[in-house]
Amino acid sequence: xxxxxIIATGVVKWFGEGEARTQALRDVSLxxxxxxxxxxxxxxxxxxxxxxxxxSGILKPDAGGVSVEGTDIWNLSSDKxxxxxxxxxxxxxxxxxxxxRLTTAENVAIPLILRRKPxxxxxxxxxxxxxxxxxxxxxxxxPVKLSGGEQQRVAIARAMVVQPDILIMDEPxxxxxxxxxxxxxxxxxxxxxxxxxCILIVTHDDRISEFATRxxxxxxxxxxxxxxxGST
Amino acid sequence: xxxILKVAYKLxxxxxxxxxxxxxxxxxxxxxxxxxxxxxxxxxKRASAxxxxxxxxxxxxxxxxxxxxxxxxxPNYVLDAARSMQGVSYAVPVYSGGALVKLADGTYQSVTIxxxxxxxxxxxxxxxxxxxxxxxxxxxxxxxxDPEFPKLGNPHVGTEFQVNDHRxxxxxxxxxxxxxLFGVPTLYTTYERALQYLPNPRFTISYVLVQPKTxxxxxxxxxxxxxxxxxxxTKDEFINRITDFYIYQTGFGMNMLIMTVMSFIVGLSISGxxxxxxVLENLEKFGALKAIGAKSHELVFMIxxxxxxxxxLGYGLGxxxxxxxxxxxxxxxxxxxxxxxxxxxxxAFVMVVLIAAISSYFGVRKVLRIEPFDIxxx
Numbered sequence: 001x002x003x004x005x006i007i008a009t010g011v012v013k014w015f016g017e018g019e020a021r022t023q024a025l026r027d028v029s030l031x032x033x034x035x036x037x038x039x040x041x042x043x044x045x046x047x048x049x050x051x052x053x054x055x056s057g058i059l060k061p062d063a064g065g066v067s068v069e070g071t072d073i074w075n076l077s078s079d080k081x082x083x084x085x086x087x088x089x090x091x092x093x094x095x096x097x098x099x100x101r102l103t104t105a106e107n108v109a110i111p112l113i114l115r116r117k118p119x120x121x122x123x124x125x126x127x128x129x130x131x132x133x134x135x136x137x138x139x140x141x142x143p144v145k146l147s148g149g150e151q152q153r154v155a156i157a158r159a160m161v162v163q164p165d166i167l168i169m170d171e172p173x174x175x176x177x178x179x180x181x182x183x184x185x186x187x188x189x190x191x192x193x194x195x196x197x198c199i200l201i202v203t204h205d206d207r208i209s210e211f212a213t214r215x216x217x218x219x220x221x222x223x224x225x226x227x228x229x230g231s232t
Numbered sequence: 233x234x235x236i237l238k239v240a241y242k243l244x245x246x247x248x249x250x251x252x253x254x255x256x257x258x259x260x261x262x263x264x265x266x267x268x269x270x271x272x273x274x275x276x277k278r279a280s281a282x283x284x285x286x287x288x289x290x291x292x293x294x295x296x297x298x299x300x301x302x303x304x305x306x307p308n309y310v311l312d313a314a315r316s317m318q319g320v321s322y323a324v325p326v327y328s329g330g331a332l333v334k335l336a337d338g339t340y341q342s343v344t345i346x347x348x349x350x351x352x353x354x355x356x357x358x359x360x361x362x363x364x365x366x367x368x369x370x371x372x373x374x375x376x377x378d379p380e381f382p383k384l385g386n387p388h389v390g391t392e393f394q395v396n397d398h399r400x401x402x403x404x405x406x407x408x409x410x411x412x413l414f415g416v417p418t419l420y421t422t423y424e425r426a427l428q429y430l431p432n433p434r435f436t437i438s439y440v441l442v443q444p445k446t447x448x449x450x451x452x453x454x455x456x457x458x459x460x461x462x463x464x465x466t467k468d469e470f471i472n473r474i475t476d477f478y479i480y481q482t483g484f485g486m487n488m489l490i491m492t493v494m495s496f497i498v499g500l501s502i503s504g505x506x507x508x509x510x511v512l513e514n515l516e517k518f519g520a521l522k523a524i525g526a527k528s529h530e531l532v533f534m535i536x537x538x539x540x541x542x543x544x545l546g547y548g549l550g551x552x553x554x555x556x557x558x559x560x561x562x563x564x565x566x567x568x569x570x571x572x573x574x575x576x577x578x579x580a581f582v583m584v585v586l587i588a589a590i591s592s593y594f595g596v597r598k599v600l601r602i603e604p605f606d607i608x609x610x
Binding site for chain 2: 111
């Protein structure tokens with residue numbers, strides 16, 4: 001029996017006020033397990049990103065609870081929650097959000113620096129991770145000198161540098177051409193997924209479904225279907 | 233924390249265009265503030281030149297006197313009374329007035345003439361040429377070598393001139409701590425000769441210079457002078473009185489205030505706006521840092537560090553630039569009145585801290601409001 005990494009129960013989230021008030025998540029419950037790549041798919045506005053935000057501790061739900069490795073994250077103080085995100089979760093944002101004024105290695109080193117690792121050691125560790133994601137020799141370049149696929153790899157290296165238990169990727173292939181997108185997710189599955197790690201991916205991209213363990217389909221703030229992925 | 237501050241530093245200085253704009257804004261503001269205030273301080277020092285140069289501890293004068301330039305004669309009995317006051321070590325008269333000097337080439341030049349007590353020569357300047365005892369010689373004057381000195385044709389010992397149809401001879405050349413405000417040369421002579429050579433009103437003593445026996449006697453002397461209907465002030469009080477006159481009675485102070493406020497607004501406008509734009513451009517990145525696990529206070533430290541670093545660097549550059557230009561100006565224009573004081577530096581520092589604080593406030597507010605979810609949502 002695999003160990004659950006995330007257990008969400010009865011999650012409800014509203015946005016807006018008055019007539020503009022809309023329900024983004026309607027009583028959503030799910031389990032995510034270590035060793036699996038869980039896709040969350042659905043049309044735009046179905047609540048995928050909201051669900052990922054609630055699960056990762058950056059958006060507080062109006063009702064329901066989220067337990068990550070046995071910790072009820074929404075009962076943590078804001079500082080403890082920040083520490084939780086820093087130590088347990090790696091984020092790969094859709095637009096990468098790399099600092100253009102820092103070198104690639106310094107960008108990757110940021111989570112380590114936030115964990116009070118000395119600058120030199122953090123950059124050395126980050127450089128090692130850049131080599132792991134295939135960007136050897138790119139450490140001293142600014143991110144703007146890299147291609148979209150390479151920037152995505154930098155973002156992955158930044159997410160992985162603290163060895164998080166949970167990796168959250170938001171539309172990882174949205175800014176990439178087809179082949180590069182498939183290569184990136186294939187790389188993640190091959191090199192990053194392991195029995196002690198859970199990967200959640202929000203995507204529209206059917207071309208990468210072969211890498212999923214499970215696929216959750218969302219519609220109007222609800223999980224309407226759970227399917228086995230191509231790698232099951 | 234040093235690591236995150238290094239990130240803040242690199243984000244700031246690697247954005248060369250904005251960093252330069254920020255520095256220019258603060259440097260320019262500091263330069264304007266320090267320059268304006270230095271000119272003010274320099275002018276005020278010049279306005280008090282006679283008080284500074286004579287160096288008396290206390291001055292007795294007519295209560296209506298507001299600056300050393302508009303003396304009101306006081307009767308001789310005040311000098312006698314001062315000498316018999318309790319707590320007075322000694323008291324001497326001094327003459328201070330203006331005159332027209334006719335030079336050897338036939339031109340006229342305004343001068344300030346200071347007549348020192350014949351017996352003591354109290355307040356005499358330091359001589360760099362000639363002998364002080366020569367001041368007792370016939371028609372003797374000592375000229376001060378200050379930026380106004382060339383206006384007398386660069387005189388030397390033995391140079392002759394006329395004062396009020398009296399022959400005058402330079403017997404010494406002196407230096408003093410401060411030259412005057414009004415751009416005229418200064419001549420020293422004895423009190424009695426000053427009275428002989430210059431037309432005078434009924435009362436001839438400009439000031440009675442007093443040396444109290446102890447600092448505790450200052451108030452007692454003031455009370456005794458007040459009882460006579462005159463005003464006794466210490467050297468510092470006289471300087472403050474002169475400064476207050478120029479600040480409050482001439483519009484000088486208001487102009488300085490307006491210029492200082494304008495400098496502050498210019499600095500705040502350039503730096504505040506540039507820093508706010510800098511924060512806005514990096515806002516998503518700050519949001520991403522929050523999502524990754526940066527705490528709010530760490531982001532606040534980053535912004536405070538960036539503004540403080542820029543403000544202090546701009547402060548140093550502004551003062552350096554101001555000092556450089558004042559030095560340069562004084563080389564070309566020896567009578568250029570500008571003086572950087574600790575007060576000026578303190579005022580500029582307060583202004584810079586305010587600019588940094590206001591710039592930080594809007595940046596911090598924006599960063600604290602950004603939600604990591606906004607980054608996810610795009």
